[in-house]
Amino acid sequence: GDKRSILNEQYKEFLEAAIEEEPWISISDLAQKLVNQFLNIQ
Known part of the structure; x- marks a missing residue:
């Protein structure tokens, strides 16, 4: 697949993991994460 779909998959997994870790997390905290x-990937 193209890079975008790979990135989307990674972000989806990352966000799902973050929400599982902290179900109460705010959208702004999620965005910050x-x-x-x-930035860490770069």
Whole structure:
């Protein structure tokens, strides 16, 4: 598949894991986690 679908899969898995870890997490915290994750990959 193309890079976008691979990235989407990774983000989906990451977000699902984050929500499982902290079901009460806020959307802004989730977004922050996603940004941090993305920056760490670079």
